Amino acid sequence: xxxxxxxRQRLLMELLEGNPFMTDEExxxxxxxxxxxxxxxxxxxxxxELRERIKDVAYKQRDSVISLAPEEVFGExxxxxxxxxxxxxxxxxxxxxxERSGIxxxxxxxxxxxxxxxxxxxxxxxxxxxxSIQFTRPVRVGERVVAKAEMAGKxxxxxRILVTSHVNQEVVFTGEFAMxxxxxxxxxxxx
Numbered sequence: 795x796x797x798x799x800x801x802r803q804r805l806l807m808e809l810l811e812g813n814p815f816m817t818d819e820e821x822x823x824x825x826x827x828x829x830x831x832x833x834x835x836x837x838x839x840x841x842x843e844l845r846e847r848i849k850d851v852a853y854k855q856r857d858s859v860i861s862l863a864p865e866e867v868f869g870e871x872x873x874x875x876x877x878x879x880x881x882x883x884x885x886x887x888x889x890x891x892x893e894r895s896g897i898x899x900x901x902x903x904x905x906x907x908x909x910x911x912x913x914x915x916x917x918x919x920x921x922x923x924x925x926s927i928q929f930t931r932p933v934r935v936g937e938r939v940v941a942k943a944e945m946a947g948k949x950x951x952x953x954r955i956l957v958t959s960h961v962n963q964e965v966v967f968t969g970e971f972a973m974x975x976x977x978x979x980x981x982x983x984x985x
Contacts, residue, residue: 803835817844868905876916877945882906884939891935898933907957907969910943915953917975924972930965937961
């Protein structure tokens with residue numbers, strides 16, 4: 795049964811409030827309408843396109859990353875609450891995949907998860923001490939990887955962080971990271 799325009803627009807706004815990272819293609823499939831219809835609905839409701847929604851979420855919800863410079867982060871951090879949780883987005887482009895297969899190189903997915911784990915720790919000096927990772931399915935060019943990290947434990951100079959990466963709702967990568975951070979009383983290495 796087809797939903798009336800006003801009802802669809804109301805549901806669209808609700809849906810994007812809950813998940814601002816949905817693409818126009820995903821919204822089109824969800825509502826069973828064309829992508830152009832979704833774009834018109836967004837315009838009429840003053841809902842920005844995906845990239846602007848991502849930037850808005852990042853601006854509103856993000857703490858400052860202490861452990862990494864912005865250019866050192868792999869992926870785009872869109873949510874960060876230090877010592878609690880973080881989310882990043884990575885759009886797989888042709889430069890990230892094996893030419894013959896179109897499958898993303900694993901080190902890119904690891905880099906996204908690892909930089910998210912480092913960013914989550916509220917310390918200027920953070921290193922990955924150990925990582926246990928698993929790739930659960932290949933990621934292909936054109937797919938969007940959403941990585942979610944959460945702090946799982948903290949103790950004497952180590953922080954345990956769990957990262958799960960999804961494409962749409964499907965898990966493609968999991969990792970458990972043991973992060974080392976230097977205490978303020980310890981001497982910093984010379985640069």
